[in-house]
Amino acid sequence: MARDVWRKAGREGFLCAKVSPDYGGSGGDLLHCAIILEEQTRLGFSELTFYLHSDIIAPYIELYGADDQKQRFLPGMCSGEIVAAIAMTEPGAGSDLQAIQTRAVREGDFYRLSGQKTFISNAQNAELIIVAAKTDPTQGARGISLFLVETEGAEGFKLGRNLNKIGCKAQDSSELFFDNVMVPAANLLGGAEGRGFYQLMQRLPEERLIMAMSAIASMEVAVEETIAYVRDRVVFGQRLIEFQNTRFKLAAAKTTAVMGRAFLDRCVDLFIDNDFDAIDGAMVKWWATERSFEVIDECLQLHGGYGYMRDSSIGRLYADMRLGRIAGGANEIMKDIIGRSL
């Protein structure tokens, strides 16, 4: 995405809707985030670019950052001067976060950061990357810390190429290489080592709820667009919607979308009431992304060959939504979380 779009979005108040006005944000709540996300999706832009920056990354700094860290980074993130990314996944560690190999070794007022990350969204434009690294490799979860890495002039930091994904083409994803990058100790998020895993875990329910919002909005868009298409499209002398199979398939798709909306709304209510936990986050995330993908696939089928074209909205949604079942913890991890709770 072009760099000036970020500044425009910032000027219009579309970035960091939840961040406090003290740091340049709009002081909104989850519903503000939902509105921006839904309208973006409605226009056929289902990429996570903005909400990753605004609703997933900014809260790390606002919730866990020291005051000077908030002052340094949040106003720029709200205005669009600073684009942020978060780097957890590594070539050998995805959903299994405790297996990360990236190391941060304390040396005086700095940490020496070494390792490799991959599939990192927004990295091509990012001035700021939150990097998960092991500060104590003898510890599992308690050995992980988060660092606020400023990319400009960071010696030893190398940005890999923009990876060629199946979908989400308007959003960059990259490999990152850290070769003895010296990160100031003042950039350790929250100022204490070993809290990274806990910080990540605590944020997951809300992040997964936001992913579900995106999935449900995409499913609704797909159903609406497909209804419009089958009303128009004529085959064998009648409109596609006049065939019973079309109506039945869309009836099922619409039912799924209506139920998904009801469940999502309930989850948002629970979140606002502080009664939304890791189990709920796992449930809504897997269900919404899985069902959304299924519905979009049915909708693509009803578009025939046009649905297979990348310039069709349904074709893009299909390729974009495939990521939802993997990102934010693969859906298998979600089922594991739920299954273990039984």
Place this chain on the structure above:
Amino acid sequence: MTSSAIKWAGASRSTLPFNDEHDMLRRTARRFFDAECAPQREAWEDVGMAPPGIWRRAGELGLLCMSMPAEYGGGGGDILHSIAVMEEQVRAGVNAPMLSLHNDVVAPYILRYGSQAQRSYALPRMASGEWVGAVAMTEPQSGSDLRGIQTSARRDGDGWVVNGRKTFISHGCTANLIVLAAKTEVEGGKERLSLFLVDTTDLQGLHRGPPLDKLGQGDADTAELAFEGMRLPASSLLGGPGDGFRMLSDRLVEERLMTGVGAVATIEAALEHTLAYVKQRHAFGQPILNFQNTRFALAEAYTEAAVLRTFMERCVRRFLRGELDAVEAAMLKDRATDLQCSIVDQCLQLHGGYGYILDYPIARLWCDSRIAKIYGGANEIMKEIIGRAL
């Protein structure tokens, strides 16, 4: 981990406005089904029906016509009373007596469309359990398509003469009062559906078949009915002549809502039985819950159940505000019963061979569930209703 996906089931997170009165009724219903029905289920299955005495007992306990006005012997309650009773009935694993058919399907026809005289005559008898109610729509050649009904009611002097056949009629063997759909001739010689309130006491020309041998729900009677020159008094016409189709259609929303409520309760009961089973059953040296496939299958089922309950409760709240429409009710009926069958089947699978034995509740639920995708309008009809509104 202290939290569990189980919290989505039942009352713990319910958004329905149950009050103390509903809870009291729920406790009464639970005792009744557990102590007086469940132990009888097999005996009732042997004869294909429950005895009339159980209805009087239900009446004594206040489990009949809870949502009818007190002036007709009812409880003056609302749909939440019906939901509480249905949830308890499903939990206990019994189909007879079919209280929801009697309370939520038959009685409302009389209250809504009946004359003062019809209400005063029929409703107190239904509330006490002296009378058992039924609705007769389906015919051998006409199920979901009500326009195909052939049973006719011809005017004869002051009354009517009915000829025709009905089938798959719940309470067909035992009903004292039948809401009957039949063709009548209206002005201009056209034929339209009308409804009749048939009091079967000493009625000539009504023939009841034996209980039909169903795949499930064998404790509740279902039968064929035949009408041969069956004479009904003029006062038996329910609502206006030719209004049958409209009345039947109007009532379907609530009936389908209650089917959705029953499906959710069935799914939750199946999951409860299954979770208990997979925790105690060992295979290859460990409880089968420890296997990833078991955990994933149950994680999926519990999530589907949570989504469905949320949607069902939303439909109930909309119904209470008078906002639930035919399309939403069709969505709920279709998806809820579909999930009921698929989840109950998955739960049976996790029981292994025991799931195939009728001593186990899951086997009964499996047999009892299949009809839900067919009755109350086949699920294909639900998809037509939704599909046409797109």
